[in-house]
Amino acid sequence: MNEITAGLWGLLFDGLWITVQLTVYSAALAAVVAFVIGLARTHRLWIVRFLSGAYFEIFRGTSALILMFWIFFVVPLLFGWQLVPMWAAVLALGLTYGAYGSEVVRGSVAAVAPAQREAGIALSFTSAQQLRKIILPQAWPEMVPPFNNLLIELLKGTALVSVVGVGDITREANLVRNATGDSAPVFTVILVMYFVLAFVITRGMRVVERQAKASIGQAPPKSGGITAKLGLRQQVETSQSAGGSS
Amino acid sequence: MSADSTPTDNINPAVDGSELIRFDKVTKRFGSNVVLDNLDFSVNSGKHVTLIGPSGSGKTTILRLLMTLLSPDEGTIKVGGEYLTHEERGGKLVPAGEKHTREVRKNIGMVFQQFNLFPNMKVLRNITEAPVHVLGLSKDEADERARELLDQVGLGDKADAYPSQLSGGQQQRVAIARALAMRPQVLLLDEVTSALDPELVAGVLDVLRDIAHSTDITMLCVTHEMNFARDISDQVLMFDSGRVIESGSAEKIFGDPDHERTREFLSAVL
Numbered sequence: 001m002n003e004i005t006a007g008l009w010g011l012l013f014d015g016l017w018i019t020v021q022l023t024v025y026s027a028a029l030a031a032v033v034a035f036v037i038g039l040a041r042t043h044r045l046w047i048v049r050f051l052s053g054a055y056f057e058i059f060r061g062t063s064a065l066i067l068m069f070w071i072f073f074v075v076p077l078l079f080g081w082q083l084v085p086m087w088a089a090v091l092a093l094g095l096t097y098g099a100y101g102s103e104v105v106r107g108s109v110a111a112v113a114p115a116q117r118e119a120g121i122a123l124s125f126t127s128a129q130q131l132r133k134i135i136l137p138q139a140w141p142e143m144v145p146p147f148n149n150l151l152i153e154l155l156k157g158t159a160l161v162s163v164v165g166v167g168d169i170t171r172e173a174n175l176v177r178n179a180t181g182d183s184a185p186v187f188t189v190i191l192v193m194y195f196v197l198a199f200v201i202t203r204g205m206r207v208v209e210r211q212a213k214a215s216i217g218q219a220p221p222k223s224g225g226i227t228a229k230l231g232l233r234q235q236v237e238t239s240q241s242a243g244g245s246s
Numbered sequence: 247m248s249a250d251s252t253p254t255d256n257i258n259p260a261v262d263g264s265e266l267i268r269f270d271k272v273t274k275r276f277g278s279n280v281v282l283d284n285l286d287f288s289v290n291s292g293k294h295v296t297l298i299g300p301s302g303s304g305k306t307t308i309l310r311l312l313m314t315l316l317s318p319d320e321g322t323i324k325v326g327g328e329y330l331t332h333e334e335r336g337g338k339l340v341p342a343g344e345k346h347t348r349e350v351r352k353n354i355g356m357v358f359q360q361f362n363l364f365p366n367m368k369v370l371r372n373i374t375e376a377p378v379h380v381l382g383l384s385k386d387e388a389d390e391r392a393r394e395l396l397d398q399v400g401l402g403d404k405a406d407a408y409p410s411q412l413s414g415g416q417q418q419r420v421a422i423a424r425a426l427a428m429r430p431q432v433l434l435l436d437e438v439t440s441a442l443d444p445e446l447v448a449g450v451l452d453v454l455r456d457i458a459h460s461t462d463i464t465m466l467c468v469t470h471e472m473n474f475a476r477d478i479s480d481q482v483l484m485f486d487s488g489r490v491i492e493s494g495s496a497e498k499i500f501g502d503p504d505h506e507r508t509r510e511f512l513s514a515v516l
């Protein structure tokens with residue numbers, strides 16, 4: 001049994017970087033899919049609702065892993081073009097987690113009081129303006145906590161990509177294990193790496209949530225140094241509005 | 247609207263120049279519940295008209311039809327001589343497109359029982375957002391006008407507050423300013439004080455009295471505040487079961503109504 005050498009550490013950090021990239025690109029695609037499908041599922045035309053609902057059911061019902069196999073192995077046979085492994089993985093993860101995310105978007109939009117839309121109609125806003133200026137800003141803070149959960153799930157889901165040959169943390173860890181012949185140290189290292197990534201995501205999303213709430217007057221905006229910004233200091237949650245009434 | 251279009255049966259061609267709102271044989275049902283049954287009534291420009299009547303008689307439904315939050319099952323509604331939810335095409339009356347309805351609706355403002363301010367915008371932006379993005383006012387113009395309106399409703403110092411930081415009475419006064427900022431010809435007021443704590447009612451009613459006396463805006467008002475109704479109304483309509491059973495001056499309706507049903511209702515609420 002051997003030490004994890006500097007070269008092997010290099011492999012692990014390459015893997016970490018790939019995992020970060022996968023997570024960021026997949027999350028970006030998933031966010032676009034979540035908003036497009038989620039809003040389409042509240043559309044007034046039934047055909048739009050039907051098609052977007054079908055997307056949701058299909059992608060929720062199939063696993064990201066199977067989808068990845070399809071995109072990487074089957075699509076080239078059927079259509080004759082081959083995606084690089086990284087983009088096949090991003091596509092599979094983005095489409096799948098986008099379907100989950102669409103449920104978050106749909107639910108949060110539906111939860112905004114109907115009276116808010118009526119007030120928008122009374123001021124002659126167009127449907128698009130009502131959505132952009134009234135509905136989405138109020139739905140957004142409600143979306144952030146479930147989006148955080150999905151993002152963590154997505155991070156963990158990136159471990160699937162080693163099956164199509166993408167060199168993420170999990171794949172590199174296996175290489176390192178083969179080289180050292182020792183499982184415990186390297187798997188402990190990647191355990192910590194995943195945990196740190198998840199922790200950073202959660203802290204980042206807390207900041208996003210606080211800003212989202214402040215932007216609709218639900219909590220005072222926090223100021224302070226970088227530690228406060230990242231939420232690394234324990235924050236005392238202030239409840240509700242600070243203003244007075246007369 | 248084209249001048250050469252042939253009137254059909256549904257259209258009432260005689261439009262008095264001063265008539266701002268006309269309901270023509272309007273029927274509204276919710277399932278089997280017929281809330282408005284062949285309702286005819288009109289409101290002249292500049293008048294302050296109050297709708298009274300028991301709960302469930304269809305008063306809110308009338309205001310929501312005017313605001314296009316509901317559409318009539320039968321009949322037509324005109325505002326300023328234009329059909330609200332219909333359009334004339336080739337001499338025929340067809341359901342109006344979204345764009346036509348929005349144009350006609352710009353003449354109408356509404357204040358809701360529950361205020362319905364936008365919690366994601368500060369007070370000033372609640373008032374300026376529609377003038378800027380719907381009417382196309384410049385930001386400076388809209389800001390200036392909004393501050394004047396805030397002064398008028400006694401909230402000149404609250405421009406930068408969020409709605410959640412205001413009392414109900416203050417929120418309702420902002421909602422009035424927001425509706426007025428669109429310079430509507432007619433203002434719809436649906437029990438605007440009934441969600442307020444008793445001590446906050448007077449402030450809101452004073453603002454409305456001031457508007458009624460200092461502007462020529464047409465007001466269509468549903469209220470249980472009978473003293474207020476007496477002060478501002480040119481005309482009072484007594485509703486029961488979706489029909490106007492009596493209409494007249496405030497003096498007449500509150501002082502010496504013709505109908506037994508009106509008498510009963512007033513003695514119950516006064």
Ligand SMILES: Nc1ncnc2c1ncn2[C@@H]1O[C@H](COP(=O)(O)OP(=O)(O)O)[C@@H](O)[C@H]1O
Nearest residue numbers: 276279281299300301302303304305306307308
């Ligand atoms: N959205 C709705 N769905 C079903 N029934 C409704 C709806 N809105 C109002 N109604 C019914 O219509 C009738 C008139 O209601 P409304 O116009 O609110 O009366 P008012 O304002 O005079 O109290 C009531 O019987 C009420 O139950």
Ligand SMILES: [Mg+2]
Nearest residue numbers: 305306307437
């Ligand atoms: Mg009512």
